[in-house]
Amino acid sequence: MNTVTVRLFISRESATYNFTRQQVERACEHARSSVNQVRLKVVEIEKDPELVERYNVEALPLVLVGDKRFVGIPKPDELAAFIGLSQPA
Amino acid sequence: MTKTIKGIEKIKTGISGFDELSEGGLPKGRVTLVSGTAGSGKTVFGLEFLYRGITRFGEKGTFVTFEERPADLTKEAAGFGWNLSKCIRRGDLSFVDASAVAEHQVEVGEYDFGALIARIKYAVEKVGAKRVVIDSMAALFLRYKNQSLLRRELFKIFDMLRKMGVTSVITAERIRDEDTHSRFGIEDFVADSVIFLYHTPVGRGRERQIEVVKLRGASHQTGRQPFQIGEDGLIIFPAGRHGSAAKSSTSKISTGVSGIDAMTDGGVFRGSTSLLLGGSGTGRTVLGLQFIWEGVRKKERCLLISFEESDTQLRTDAASFDWDFDQAERRGLLKIAAWHPEILPLESYQRKIEELVKEFRPRRIVVDSVTPLANSVDEDRFRKFIVSLNSYLKDKAVTTFVNYTTIASIASSLAAESDMAMVADNIFVLRFVESQGKMDREILIAKSRASSHDKEVRRYIIDACGMTVLSGASSTCESQGFVEAIKKAKAGKTKAKGGRSRAKGRRKEKR
Numbered sequence: 001m002n003t004v005t006v007r008l009f010i011s012r013e014s015a016t017y018n019f020t021r022q023q024v025e026r027a028c029e030h031a032r033s034s035v036n037q038v039r040l041k042v043v044e045i046e047k048d049p050e051l052v053e054r055y056n057v058e059a060l061p062l063v064l065v066g067d068k069r070f071v072g073i074p075k076p077d078e079l080a081a082f083i084g085l086s087q088p089a
Numbered sequence: 090m091t092k093t094i095k096g097i098e099k100i101k102t103g104i105s106g107f108d109e110l111s112e113g114g115l116p117k118g119r120v121t122l123v124s125g126t127a128g129s130g131k132t133v134f135g136l137e138f139l140y141r142g143i144t145r146f147g148e149k150g151t152f153v154t155f156e157e158r159p160a161d162l163t164k165e166a167a168g169f170g171w172n173l174s175k176c177i178r179r180g181d182l183s184f185v186d187a188s189a190v191a192e193h194q195v196e197v198g199e200y201d202f203g204a205l206i207a208r209i210k211y212a213v214e215k216v217g218a219k220r221v222v223i224d225s226m227a228a229l230f231l232r233y234k235n236q237s238l239l240r241r242e243l244f245k246i247f248d249m250l251r252k253m254g255v256t257s258v259i260t261a262e263r264i265r266d267e268d269t270h271s272r273f274g275i276e277d278f279v280a281d282s283v284i285f286l287y288h289t290p291v292g293r294g295r296e297r298q299i300e301v302v303k304l305r306g307a308s309h310q311t312g313r314q315p316f317q318i319g320e321d322g323l324i325i326f327p328a329g330r331h332g333s334a335a336k337s338s339t340s341k342i343s344t345g346v347s348g349i350d351a352m353t354d355g356g357v358f359r360g361s362t363s364l365l366l367g368g369s370g371t372g373r374t375v376l377g378l379q380f381i382w383e384g385v386r387k388k389e390r391c392l393l394i395s396f397e398e399s400d401t402q403l404r405t406d407a408a409s410f411d412w413d414f415d416q417a418e419r420r421g422l423l424k425i426a427a428w429h430p431e432i433l434p435l436e437s438y439q440r441k442i443e444e445l446v447k448e449f450r451p452r453r454i455v456v457d458s459v460t461p462l463a464n465s466v467d468e469d470r471f472r473k474f475i476v477s478l479n480s481y482l483k484d485k486a487v488t489t490f491v492n493y494t495t496i497a498s499i500a501s502s503l504a505a506e507s508d509m510a511m512v513a514d515n516i517f518v519l520r521f522v523e524s525q526g527k528m529d530r531e532i533l534i535a536k537s538r539a540s541s542h543d544k545e546v547r548r549y550i551i552d553a554c555g556m557t558v559l560s561g562a563s564s565t566c567e568s569q570g571f572v573e574a575i576k577k578a579k580a581g582k583t584k585a586k587g588g589r590s591r592a593k594g595r596r597k598e599k600r
Contacts, residue, residue, distance in 0.1 A: 045204050052207060052208055058187060060201055069191050072196055072198025
C-alpha cells in the first residue's frame with residue numbers, strides 16, 4: 001500500500017497551535033481521496049528537540065512532505081493537492 | 090577571568106592580543122557582532138573564542154553554524170591544533186547544525202523562529218554553555234524572503250541569548266572593507282558591541298586588520314590594528330602593548346670597540362638602545378657583530394636578528410674576524426634569527442622577537458637592520474613598531490643595537506629628529522670620507538643619553554681584528570661639515586620648539 005508521511009513541526013506554546021493542526025489534518029483528510037494512505041506525524045518541538053535538530057527545522061510551523069518543506073500555515077486544499085502529487089508510484 | 094570596567098563586566102576571549110585591544114575582553118552576557126568581508130577571519134574568531142573559553146577558562150560553548158558543516162569546522166579547527174572532537178566528547182562543546190540549505194522550502198504564511206530558538210536553547214543547556222557563536226546571520230536573510238518578519242524574529246533570538254546570560258559572538262558579512270554596515274544591517278539588532286575585521290590590499294598583498302567599533306560603553310583601544318591568522322589562531326597586535334616601566338641602569342657595558350667605549354665615557358648603559366646609522370659598507374654590521382662577540386666573551390647570552398643577511402653569511406662574516414659564532418651557539422651563548430622582512434606583517438616580527446627573548450633571555454640584541462622593515466610600511470606604523478619594540482626590550486633590560494641604513498647626507502637629520510632617534514639612548518653615525526685620494530671611515534657619537542660623550546668625529550678602520558677607532562680627531566673639512574650639520578639640525582628643531590612655545594606665550598598674554 002502506498003503511504004505518504006506528512007510531518008508537522010509545531011510548538012505547543014504557539015498561539016496558532018490548534019488552528020495549524022486543524023488545517024494540516026484537514027489537508028490530510030482531503031488527500032486521502034486520492035492517496036491510499038496518508039500518515040500525519042505531529043512533532044511538538046518541546047517534546048522532541050533531537051528530531052528538530054535532525055530535520056534542521058528553523059521556522060515554525062513547518063510541514064514536511066517528502067523533501068518539500070512548507071513554512072507557515074498552509075491552505076488545506078493546496079497542501080492536499082501537493083500530498084496527492086507526492087504519492088509514491 | 091572577568092574584568093569590570095565602569096560597571097561593564099568583561100570576559101577574556103583568550104585570543105592573543107584581543108583582550109588588550111578590548112581592554113578586558115567582551116562584555117559578559119552580551120551579544121557582540123563580528124563583521125568582516127569574506128575571508129577576513131570571522132569564523133576563526135568565533136571558533137577560537139569558544140575553544141579558548143573551554144580550554145583556558147573552563148567555560149563551555151555552543152557553535153551555531155549556518156554555513157560550514159560541523160565536520161568541516163572541526164577539521165578547520167584541527168589545523169590550529171584545537172581538538173573540537175575531544176571537546177564534544179567531554180561535553181564541553183555542542184553544535185547546532187543549520188548548515189544544510191533546504192532547497193525545496195517555500196514560505197506559505199507567517200512563521201517564527203521558535204524551532205531555531207529551541208535548538209539553540211537545547212544545545213546550550215545540554216553542555217551548560219557560557220559562550221555562544223552564531224556563524225553567520227547573513228545565511229538566514231538568504232533563506233527567508235519575508236525580511237520584516239525575519240527581523241522581528243532575529244530580535245527574539247538576541248533577546249533569548251541575553252536572557253540566558255551567555256556571552257555571544259554573532260558573525261556577519263560586509264561586502265567591502267569600507268562599508269560601515271554589514272549586509273542586511275545586522276548592526277540594527279546588535280547595538281551592544283561591534284567589531285570589524287578587514288582584509289585590506291596593501292602594496293602587492295593584503296593585510297588583516299581589526300577594529301573595535303564599540304563595546305557597550307566600555308573602554309577599548311580605537312582605530313584599526315593589524316592581526317594575522319597564525320599557526321595556532323589569531324594574533325592581534327594592539328598599539329602600545331608595553332608600558333614605559335623601563336628601569337634605567339647605572340652600569341655601563343662595553344660595546345666591544347674600546348675606542349667607542351672611550352668616546353661614550355665607558356660604553357653604553359645596560360638596557361639601553363643604540364642606533365647605528367650609516368651607509369652601506371660603513372661597518373655597521375661589523376660593529377653589531379663585535380658588540381655580540383663582546384657579550385659572548387663575557388658569557389652573556391646574545392641574540393642576533395637579521396633582516397638583510399642570511400644566517401650563513403653572518404657566521405661567515407664573524408668567522409673572518411675569528412669570532413666563532415658556531416661555537417658560541419653550541420655553548421648556548423648565541424642565537425641567530427634571519428628573517429625575510431616582507432613575508433609577515435611588521436608587527437608579527439615584534440611578536441617573534443618577544444618569543445625569542447622570552448625563551449632565550451638574552452642580555453644583548455642586535456637587529457641588523459630595520460631598514461627593510463621601514464621600507465615596507467608607512468612611517469607612522471614603523472614608528473609605532475619601533476616605539477613598542479624599544480619599550481619591550483627596555484622592560485626586559487636588554488641592551489640593544491639597532492642598525493639602520495641611510496646615506497650620509499641625511500644621517501645628520503635622522504640623528505637629530507627621526508622617531509627612531511627619539512627612542513634611542515645612543516646614536517652612532519658611521520660614514521665614508523674621501524681624504525687624499527682614498528676612502529676612510531669616520532664615526533660620530535651624535536647622542537649618548539645621560540653620558541658626557543666625545544663630540545669629535547673620529548676615524549676608524551676595519552681589519553682582521555674588527556673595528557678599531559683611531560686616536561686623534563679627524564680634521565678634514567668634510568668632517569667639520571658633518572658635525573655642523575648635526576648641530577644645525579638639532580638647533581633647528583630646538584628653535585622650532587622655542588618658536589612654538591613663544592607664540593603660545595604671546596597668545597596667553599593677549600588673553
